[in-house]
Amino acid sequence: MPMKFIETSLPDVILIEPDVFRDDRGFFMETFHQRKYAEGGIDRAFVQDNHSHSKRGTLRGLHYQLRQPQGKLVHVMTGEIFDVAVDIRRGSPTFGKWVGSLLSSTNKRQIFIPEGFAHGFCVMSEAADVLYKCSDLYAPDDDRGLFWADPTIGIDWPIKTPILSKKDSQNPELAHIPEGDFPVYRG
Numbered sequence: 001m002p003m004k005f006i007e008t009s010l011p012d013v014i015l016i017e018p019d020v021f022r023d024d025r026g027f028f029m030e031t032f033h034q035r036k037y038a039e040g041g042i043d044r045a046f047v048q049d050n051h052s053h054s055k056r057g058t059l060r061g062l063h064y065q066l067r068q069p070q071g072k073l074v075h076v077m078t079g080e081i082f083d084v085a086v087d088i089r090r091g092s093p094t095f096g097k098w099v100g101s102l103l104s105s106t107n108k109r110q111i112f113i114p115e116g117f118a119h120g121f122c123v124m125s126e127a128a129d130v131l132y133k134c135s136d137l138y139a140p141d142d143d144r145g146l147f148w149a150d151p152t153i154g155i156d157w158p159i160k161t162p163i164l165s166k167k168d169s170q171n172p173e174l175a176h177i178p179e180g181d182f183p184v185y186r187g
Helices: 034-039
Strands: 004-007 014-017 020-023 026-029 048-055 059-065 072-078 080-087 098-104 110-113 117-123 127-134 143-145
Touching: 059 080, 072 080, 072 098, 072 117, 080 110, 080 127, 098 110, 117 127
Parallel strands: none
Antiparallel strands: 004 014, 014 110, 020 026, 048 127, 059 117, 059 143, 072 110, 072 127, 080 098, 080 117
16 A cells, blocks of 8 residues: 555644555554655654553643644554644634544554644553654643643544543633634644
C-alpha cells in the first residue's frame, strides 16, 4: 500500500497511512521521512520526541502551548487510541471544531496536528504506547489546557468516564479561556 496523506475536516490536520512492508518475519515501515512528509504537507523540523504509556480508559488532554506552539506527529507503537485535535486558533473559520481518528499498532496510521490546535487522546486497548514528534520544545510555563468534555465543542469520546490527571480534570472550557490565551489564526 503506497503512503497516503489524507485531508481531514480541519485544514492542516493530516491523517497518514504509511507504507508498511510485511513478510513472514514481521513488518518494516518508515515512521518519518522528511522529504516524503514535506511533499505530503508536513514541512516541519521536529525537535523533541515524546513517549507515553497509558492504561485503558486514560484520557490525556486537551493540551496546547501558546508562545511555543507544538505541531505533533503522533503514532501508536502498541495498543489503540482515539486521537483528537481541536482548532483553537482565534479567528479561524473552524474555531472550536474537532476531528478524531483511531490510531493503533495494527492500522499503523499517524496523525499530524499543527501548531494552534489542542491535542488529546484516550486509550481504547488494555494499554497503549504513544510516540509523538514535536516541532518545538515543551515549555512548562507555556502549558495550557482545554476541558476534555466541553459541551460547546462536543467531542464524541468513545469513553464516558475517563481516568484523568488532576490537571486535566481542572482545565477550563473554551468559553472561560481569555481571548489572549488562544493562538492566532494566520490563514
